[in-house]
Amino acid sequence: MIVETGHYALVLAFALSLVQGIVPLWGALSNDRSLMAVGAPAALAQFAFVGLSYAALTYAYVVSDFSLINVIENSHSLKPLIYKISGVWGNHEGSMLLWVLTLALFGALVALRARHMPDDLAATVLAVQAWVSAAFLLFILLTSNPFARAVLAPMEGRDLNPILQDPGLAIHPPLLYLGYVGLSITFSFAAAALINGRIDAQWARWVRPWTLIAWMFLTVGIAMGSYWAYYTLGWGGFWFWDPVENASLMPWLAATALLHSALVMEKRDALKVWTIFLAILAFSLSLLGAFLVRSGVLTSVHSFASDPQRGVFILMILVFFIGGSLALFALRAQALKPGGLFAPVSREGALVLNNLLLTISCATVLVGTLYPLALEALTEEKISVGPPFFNLTTGLVFLPLFVIMPFGQMLAWKRGDLLGAAQRLTFAFGIALVAGVLFAAIHGEPALAVACAGLAVFAIVGAFVDVFGRITSAGFSPSVLWRRAVGLPLSAWGTTLAHAGLGVSLLGIAATGWGVERVMAMRAGDVSELGPFTVQLQGVHQRPGPNYSETVAIMTVSSGGVVLGTMNPSRKFYSARTMTTTDAGLMTINLGQVHIVVPEQSPDGSIDVRMYWKPYVALIWLGALVMFIGGGVSLTDRRLRIGVARRAQPKATGASPQPAE
Amino acid sequence: MLRLLRSLVLLLALAFPAASHALQPDEILKDPALEIRARALSAGLRCLVCQNQSIDDSNAPLARDLRLVVRERLQAGDDDKEIMRYVVARYGDFVLLSPPVNSRTLLLWTSPGVLLALGLGWLVLSARRRRTLAQTPPLSEAERRALEKALAEGK
Numbered sequence: 001m002i003v004e005t006g007h008y009a010l011v012l013a014f015a016l017s018l019v020q021g022i023v024p025l026w027g028a029l030s031n032d033r034s035l036m037a038v039g040a041p042a043a044l045a046q047f048a049f050v051g052l053s054y055a056a057l058t059y060a061y062v063v064s065d066f067s068l069i070n071v072i073e074n075s076h077s078l079k080p081l082i083y084k085i086s087g088v089w090g091n092h093e094g095s096m097l098l099w100v101l102t103l104a105l106f107g108a109l110v111a112l113r114a115r116h117m118p119d120d121l122a123a124t125v126l127a128v129q130a131w132v133s134a135a136f137l138l139f140i141l142l143t144s145n146p147f148a149r150a151v152l153a154p155m156e157g158r159d160l161n162p163i164l165q166d167p168g169l170a171i172h173p174p175l176l177y178l179g180y181v182g183l184s185i186t187f188s189f190a191a192a193a194l195i196n197g198r199i200d201a202q203w204a205r206w207v208r209p210w211t212l213i214a215w216m217f218l219t220v221g222i223a224m225g226s227y228w229a230y231y232t233l234g235w236g237g238f239w240f241w242d243p244v245e246n247a248s249l250m251p252w253l254a255a256t257a258l259l260h261s262a263l264v265m266e267k268r269d270a271l272k273v274w275t276i277f278l279a280i281l282a283f284s285l286s287l288l289g290a291f292l293v294r295s296g297v298l299t300s301v302h303s304f305a306s307d308p309q310r311g312v313f314i315l316m317i318l319v320f321f322i323g324g325s326l327a328l329f330a331l332r333a334q335a336l337k338p339g340g341l342f343a344p345v346s347r348e349g350a351l352v353l354n355n356l357l358l359t360i361s362c363a364t365v366l367v368g369t370l371y372p373l374a375l376e377a378l379t380e381e382k383i384s385v386g387p388p389f390f391n392l393t394t395g396l397v398f399l400p401l402f403v404i405m406p407f408g409q410m411l412a413w414k415r416g417d418l419l420g421a422a423q424r425l426t427f428a429f430g431i432a433l434v435a436g437v438l439f440a441a442i443h444g445e446p447a448l449a450v451a452c453a454g455l456a457v458f459a460i461v462g463a464f465v466d467v468f469g470r471i472t473s474a475g476f477s478p479s480v481l482w483r484r485a486v487g488l489p490l491s492a493w494g495t496t497l498a499h500a501g502l503g504v505s506l507l508g509i510a511a512t513g514w515g516v517e518r519v520m521a522m523r524a525g526d527v528s529e530l531g532p533f534t535v536q537l538q539g540v541h542q543r544p545g546p547n548y549s550e551t552v553a554i555m556t557v558s559s560g561g562v563v564l565g566t567m568n569p570s571r572k573f574y575s576a577r578t579m580t581t582t583d584a585g586l587m588t589i590n591l592g593q594v595h596i597v598v599p600e601q602s603p604d605g606s607i608d609v610r611m612y613w614k615p616y617v618a619l620i621w622l623g624a625l626v627m628f629i630g631g632g633v634s635l636t637d638r639r640l641r642i643g644v645a646r647r648a649q650p651k652a653t654g655a656s657p658q659p660a661e
Numbered sequence: 662m663l664r665l666l667r668s669l670v671l672l673l674a675l676a677f678p679a680a681s682h683a684l685q686p687d688e689i690l691k692d693p694a695l696e697i698r699a700r701a702l703s704a705g706l707r708c709l710v711c712q713n714q715s716i717d718d719s720n721a722p723l724a725r726d727l728r729l730v731v732r733e734r735l736q737a738g739d740d741d742k743e744i745m746r747y748v749v750a751r752y753g754d755f756v757l758l759s760p761p762v763n764s765r766t767l768l769l770w771t772s773p774g775v776l777l778a779l780g781l782g783w784l785v786l787s788a789r790r791r792r793t794l795a796q797t798p799p800l801s802e803a804e805r806r807a808l809e810k811a812l813a814e815g816k
Binding site for chain 1: 684685686687689704705707712713714715718720753754755756757758759760765766768769770772773776777780781784788
C-alpha cells in the first residue's frame with residue numbers, strides 16, 4: 001500500500017509539474033499576477049509529492065520489501081541499515097528518483113525566495129524548472145519505474161553490489177546531484193531571462209548565489225568520488241579520466257567559468273551573451289553526462305544500465321532542452337547591447353582569459369571523451385583516448401590559470417596595472433621559488449612535480465596577497481589588523497579561500513610524483529622499506545561481517561624504530577554475489593598517506609601486498625574542502641544576501657558600475 | 662547524475678569479479694632499471710577487455726599476459742619504441758592510451774590548440790573593436806557652442 005502511494009505520489013508530482021510549467025508562464029506572458037502566483041505553491045507541492053514518493057521507496061528498502069523488483073535486485077535483508085538507505089540511489093531507478101527529488105528541492109527553494117524577485121522572473125524560472133522536472137518524471141514513469149512489483153516475491157534479495165557498500169555511497173551521489181541538478185536552476189534562470197527578454201546586471205546578481213551553491217556541491221561531490229576511488233579501487237589512483245568522471249568534470253569547468261563571467265556581468269554589465277550561454281552550457285553538460293552514462297553508449301562493452309529505450313528518451317530530453325534554449329538564445333542574443341567597456345589589462349580582462357582557458361579545458365575533455373565514439377561510428381576504427389592524452393592536453397590548457405589567478409585578484413576593474421600587480425606578487429613569487437628549491441632538495445625528481453608544486457605555492461600565497469595588502473594598508477597594530485580583516489567583504493575572503501584551495505589541490509596532485517610504491521609477497525613477520533617508513537606484516541586473520549567474511553592483514557608502520565601505528569587492510573568476500581572487494585588500509589602522516597592493499601592470499605600462506613607512500617596526498621581533497629568553504633563564505637556576503645532581498649524590482653537601466661572589491 | 666563512481670566501479674566489477682589485483686609480485690623484474698621502464702610502458706597500454714584501464718592497473722588475465730610480454734621484450738633487449746611497435750602490430754592502435762597522431766586523430770590532437778588560437782584571436786579582435794567604440798567622437802559645432810555657453814554661465 002505504501003509502495004502504491006509512492007507510485008501515485010510520483011504521478012501526482014508529474015501532473016503538478018505540468019501545472020507549474022504552464023500556468024505561471026502563461027501568467028508571466030499575459031502579465032496576470034494571479035496566474036503567476038500559482039508557481040510557488042505548485043513547486044512546494046511538487047517537492048512534497050516527490051519527497052513522499054522517495055520516502056516510500058526508502059521504506060521499501062528499510063523493511064526489505066522483496067515484492068519490489070528494484071529492492072530484490074539491489075538489497076539484502078542482512079545489509080546494514082546505512083546501505084539500505086543509501087542503496088536507494090545505488091541503482092538506475094532509485095538514482096533517477098533522487099535526481100528528480102533534487103530538481104524539485106531546488107524548485108522549492110526558488111519558490112521560497114520568489115517574493116524577493118520580480119513576479120514574472122520568479123514565475124518563468126519556476127515554469128522552466130517544472131519543464132525539466134516534468135521531462136524526468138515522465139522518464140521515470142515510462143521507462144524506469146522503481147515501484148514495479150515482482151510476480152513472485154523471493155525470500156531474499158540479490159544484495160547491493162559490494163563495491164557500493166561503502167560510506168562513500170552515502171555521501172558521494174547526494175553531493176554530486178546537488179551540484180549537477182543545482183545547475184538546472186541557473187539554466188532555468190537563463191531560459192527565463194531569454195523568455196522575458198530582461199538580461200541585465202541584476203539578473204546576474206540573482207543567479208550567482210545559485211551557481212555558487214551548485215558549484216560548491218559539485219566540487220566536494222567530485223572530490224568525494226575521487227577519494228572513494230582512491231581507497232577502494234585498490235591501486236591508489238585518485239583520477240582515472242574515465243568517461244564517467246569526465247562527465248562530472250565538464251559541468252564543473254563550465255560552472256567555474258560561469259561563476260566568473262556572472263561576476264563581470266554583475267559588476268560591469270558586460271559579457272551578457274556569454275554568461276547566458278555558459279548557464280545553458282553548464283546544465284547541458286550535466287544532461288549530456290546523464291545521457292552518456294545511462295544510455296549505454298559508453299558502456300557498450302559491458303552493457304551495464306544500457307537500455308536503448310532509456311537512451312533514446314534521455315536523448316530526446318537533451319535535444320529538447322539544449323536545442324530549445326539555444327534557439328531562444330539565438331533569437332535574443334542579437335538584441336543584447338554590449339555593456340561596460342574595459343581595457344585588455346583589467347579585472348574583466350583577466351576574467352575573460354579565465355573563461356577562455358576554462359571553456360577550452362572543458363572542450364578538450366569533451367572532445368577527448370567523445371572522439372573515440374565518433375570515430376568508431378564514422379569509420380569503425382577503434383582508438384583509445386586515455387590518461388596520457390588528457391594529462392597532457394588539459395594540463396597544458398589548465399595550468400596557466402594558476403599563474404593568472406593571483407594577477408586577476410590584483411587588477412582593478414576597467415583598467416588594471418600589470419606591472420603594479422607583478423610587483424605586489426613579488427613576495428608570492430619569492431616564496432614559491434624558495435618552496436620549489438626546498439621541494440627539489442627534499443624530494444628531488446621528477447622535475448615536473450617540483451615545478452607544479454612551486455606553481456601551487458605561488459597560487460596559494462598569491463591568493464592571500466590581495467587581502468593581506470588590504471588588511472595591512474593602515475598599519476600593523478593588532479587591533480587595526482583585526483578590525484580591517486573583519487571589515488573586509490566576505491566575498492573577498494571567499495575568493496581568496498577558493499583560489500587558495502585550488503592551489504592546495506594542485507600541490508597534492510603535484511606531490512603524487514614523489515610517491516613510493518612496493519609490490520611484494522609477504523609472510524607474517526616480513527619487513528619492508530616504504531619511503532621513510534618500515535612496514536611489518538604482523539599476521540593475517542579472518543573476521544566475519546554482517547553480509548560478508550573478511551581477511552584482515554595486521555601491519556605496523558614505524559619510522560626510526562618507533563611504531564607509528566597499526567593498519568588493517570582487508571579483503572571482503574560477499575557470498576550473495578560471490579564477489580570480493582578490497583579495503584585499503586590508510587594511515588595519514590603529516591598530510592601524506594601510507595596506503596596498503598592486500599589483493600590476494602596465496603595457498604602457501606603468503607599474501608600479496610601493494611604498498612604506497614604518498615606524501616601530501618591528503619591535500620588533493622583538503623583543497624576541495626577549502627574551495628567549498630570559500631564558496632560558503634562568499635555566499636554569506638552581505639551584498640549578495642541583502643542585495644537580493646531589498647531589490648524587489650530591478651531598475652530599468654543597467655546597474656551602474658560598482659566599486660571594485 | 663552519472664553515478665560517477667558507481668558506474669565506474671560497477672564496470673570494473675563486471676570486468677573482474679575477483680578482487681582488484683594489478684601488477685603481481687612474481688612479475689617484477691630483477692633489474693630495477695628495466696622494471697621502471699616496464700612500469701612506464703605498461704601505464705600507456707590499454708587493457709583490451711577493460712574500460713579505460715591501463716594494463717598496469719588491471720588484474721584481467723589478458724592484462725597480465727601483456728605485462729609479461731612487455732617484460733620479455735625488455736629482457737630480450739628491445740628499446741621502448743620497438744616494444745610499442747611490437748604491441749601495436751599485434752593489437753592495433755586501440756591498445757595505445759595515447760592515440761598516435763595520424764590523419765584520423767589530427768582533429769583530436771589539434772583541437773585544444775586550434776580552439777585556443779581561435780579564442781585568443783577573437784579576444785584580440787573584440788578588444789580592438791571595443792577600443793574603436795571607446796574612442797569618443799569629437800564634439801560637433803553645436804555641442805561645442807553649448808559647452809562654451811554652459812561654462813561661461815558657470816563663471
